[in-house]
Amino acid sequence: MAATSPPPTLTAERILEATEEVLRRHGPAKATVVDVARALGVSHGTVYRHFRTKAALREAVTKRWLDRTSAALSGIVAEDRAAEDRLRAWLAALFEAKRRKAGDDPELFATYMVLVDENGPAVAGHIADLTGQLTRIIADGTASGTFTVSDPAAAARVVFQATGRFHDPGYAREWERPEADGDFASLVDLLVRGLR
Amino acid sequence: MAATSPPPTLTAERILEATEEVLRRHGPAKATVVDVARALGVSHGTVYRHFRTKAALREAVTKRWLDRTSAALSGIVAEDRAAEDRLRAWLAALFEAKRRKAGDDPELFATYMVLVDENGPAVAGHIADLTGQLTRIIADGTASGTFTVSDPAAAARVVFQATGRFHDPGYAREWERPEADGDFASLVDLLVRGLR
DNA sequence: CAGCTGACAGATTTCAATATCTGTCATTCC
DNA sequence: GGAATGACAGATATTGAAATCTGTCAGCTG
Structure with missing residues (x-):
């Protein structure tokens, strides 16, 4: 080799x-x-x-891998479209990205799941990053009057948690089931209605 | 002994x-x-x-255990109150029941988690039961005009999935964190707004 | 005879010995 | 002199042999 x-x-x-x-x-x-x-x-x-320890190395690899997803999603945040559209597109992209990673790179995905289990800072950072992106979209929507939300950051947290089933690696098995896409669409509709 | x-x-x-x-x-x-x-x-x-197999025995024990939760919750469904109140009370009771079980009977809870992992029929039945109860509340609310939902069963499914973080055993660790109650309240508010 | 027993085969788990790995550091090499 | 090495101690993982467990069933027992 x-x-x-x-x-x-x-x-x-x-x-x-x-x-x-x-x-x-x-x-x-x-x-x-x-x-x-x-x-x-x-x-x-x-x-x-x-790298000081094996854990640090594993963490760095995972971070790099997660950052690729974050970067792709941040493009959607910056797009010049209505906040609601961006929110829908962003959530769909997140689901799709996770699903693809779980399918394409099962071994790397398993590494990521180990990290999640260990509560590694890389995962916390990734979640903070994603929630931050969501906050920006929701804040935009609030500013433009589409959404009615007192605390965009709290709302982002809640939306992220509520959609956990479609991005939390623990649910990866469910992502291939035929109902997944329909359930996802219904959930996003419900959440968007709640934010308005 | x-x-x-x-x-x-x-x-x-x-x-x-x-x-x-x-x-x-x-x-x-x-x-x-x-x-x-x-x-x-x-x-x-x-x-x-x-019991034909050890798995069947384990499953029967878990079923009995889960049925105790279902029975307690079904009382709330039957109460004579506004659908929205019942929905909130029901979700809160579900969260509280799971949290208590995880804390009080960690060993039995671990058994339950094994079953979830194995996708045992007892768990599927429990989820179907709970979703059925939710459907009844949401259908009531739709009939009385509080909720605006085309398919109460689908809405119940989505609400159940969205609140997974507060009843799915995989998240049990998070239930003791101080933010849990606040996050739960925010999530329920968002979902109720979405249903109206 | 209905319900229970206990010996059994094959599968799974435990345990202890062995091998490998992690993380350190004095030494070597450019 | 800064980067890389490889021998080393303690921790972790692997392995295979022995013990235990699951599930069956012919026979015992009341």
Whole structure:
């Protein structure tokens, strides 16, 4: 498993890439720091020079992975459309992104679920990030009179929690069921009605 | 651990009581059919005369346990109050009942969670039961004009799913956090507004 | 004879010995 | 001298043998 090009310098980024690859191949339970080092052609001591612990490495990989989702969604927040449309699009995109990740990268997704279980800061940060995006949409809607909400941040929290079934990894199994899309649409309708 | 009174006849009910006791004491992982038989002073073959498999026994215990919650809630459905009040009271009672069970009987609760994981019919039945109760309240509210809902059953499904964070055992850890009650109240407000 | 028993086969769990991994650090290498 | 190494101690995971459990059933018992 030699690298395709001679390794220039060992950066944190290169380690994260290799770790993601190892995780994808072996899954979270069987992916060791030694494996990552071997994939990079270095000793495992070197990896510890960049990440203090295995947990920190796992967390960094997950953060990178989660940030890709956040970035995609933040595009929707910035779009020039009615707040209600953005809210619907944003929630749909979140559901779709999670569903796709669970299906495409089951091993990485399992790693993410381990982190959720451990209450890792990366997950807390991700949730804070997403809730922040939601807050912005809802605040916009409140400003324009579409929504009637006294505390947009609290409303965002509630909307995020209420839609948990469609983005919380614990429910991943349900996402493939045929009723999922219909249930999701009904839920979003109910929540939007409640915000108006 | 001799029985307090001489065993009259071995009924399914007596087995369920003993099983619940064993589960409470040993937890779901370490509670064996042999233990249950020993607690009853019979051979384990006898237990198998009443329950075909260990899974069936576990399921029956859980069902009995869940039915106690359902029965308590069905009282609220039948009360003579406005639908909105009943909806709020019902959801609050559900949250409170689950929270109490998780705190008081952690071992039995763990058994319940195993069942949820296995997608046992007892759990599906319990959910169907609860959703049915919700449907009745929402249908009442629709009839009286408080709620505006085209399909009360679908609305009940959505309300149940949206409040999952406050009754799904997977979230049990969150129920003790101080924000839980506030979040719950906000969520119920939002949902009630959406139903009107 | 209806209900219960206990021995049994196969599946699962436990346990302890062994191997591997994590995280540190004195030393080596460019 | 800054980056990487690899030997090491303690923690964790793997493994395979022994013990226990599940589910069956021929026979005992009242």
